[in-house]
Amino acid sequence: MDRIEIYTSKKKSILILIGSIIFVVGGILFVANPESFLTIRMQSPDIIRIIGVTSVLFFGLGIYVGIKRTIKSEIALIIDSNGLNVNPKKSLNEFIDWKDILGFKELKIHSQRILIIVVKNPEKWIEKETNTFRKKLMNFNLSNYDSPFNISAAGLDISFAELHEALNKYSKKDKNEVQHAANSA
Numbered sequence: 001m002d003r004i005e006i007y008t009s010k011k012k013s014i015l016i017l018i019g020s021i022i023f024v025v026g027g028i029l030f031v032a033n034p035e036s037f038l039t040i041r042m043q044s045p046d047i048i049r050i051i052g053v054t055s056v057l058f059f060g061l062g063i064y065v066g067i068k069r070t071i072k073s074e075i076a077l078i079i080d081s082n083g084l085n086v087n088p089k090k091s092l093n094e095f096i097d098w099k100d101i102l103g104f105k106e107l108k109i110h111s112q113r114i115l116i117i118v119v120k121n122p123e124k125w126i127e128k129e130t131n132t133f134r135k136k137l138m139n140f141n142l143s144n145y146d147s148p149f150n151i152s153a154a155g156l157d158i159s160f161a162e163l164h165e166a167l168n169k170y171s172k173k174d175k176n177e178v179q180h181a182a183n184s185a
Contacts, residue, residue, distance in 0.1 A: 119149065
């Protein structure tokens with residue numbers, strides 16, 4: 001089977017960029033003139049300024065990411081006959097051989113569909129990770145979703161249904177080949 005490379009979506013990156021710009025502008029207004037935003041529930045200009053600064057910092061990062069991804073899409077997922085790599089640019093440890101994949105589960109959080117990759121010996125994958133932040137994230141995923149790996153098609157140039165179908169097709173092909181080899185032996 002051919003190798004499938006899935007990239008980040010430029011269209012979705014432009015939406016992130018536009019949304020981030022709007023929130024940065026709002027944050028700047030909060031910082032520059034907090035008195036204009038005082039309400040019965042929010043009577044402290046200092047808290048409004050803190051919200052504004054937080055918005056500028058967080059969504060400023062969103063502007064950076066949006067511009068970077070709009071200029072050049074990054075490879076986000078590689079699927080081939082050997083297995084899949086869920087973060088080819090960030091971690092070489094995340095190549096998962098098909099024989100290590102038990103299956104896929106779908107999770108829905110606020111209408112966002114997430115694909116959980118159920119793997120054998122999930123603790124092994126966490127031990128291999130060298131980045132402390134990613135290791136904590138993988139531990140969080142394991143404790144909440146029974147796997148250190150999950151994929152959302154939200155930022156990818158592929159629909160959730162197409163992603164799920166491709167992963168199942170490659171996984172079933174590998175399992176059929178293993179079964180065929182076992183029967184031949």
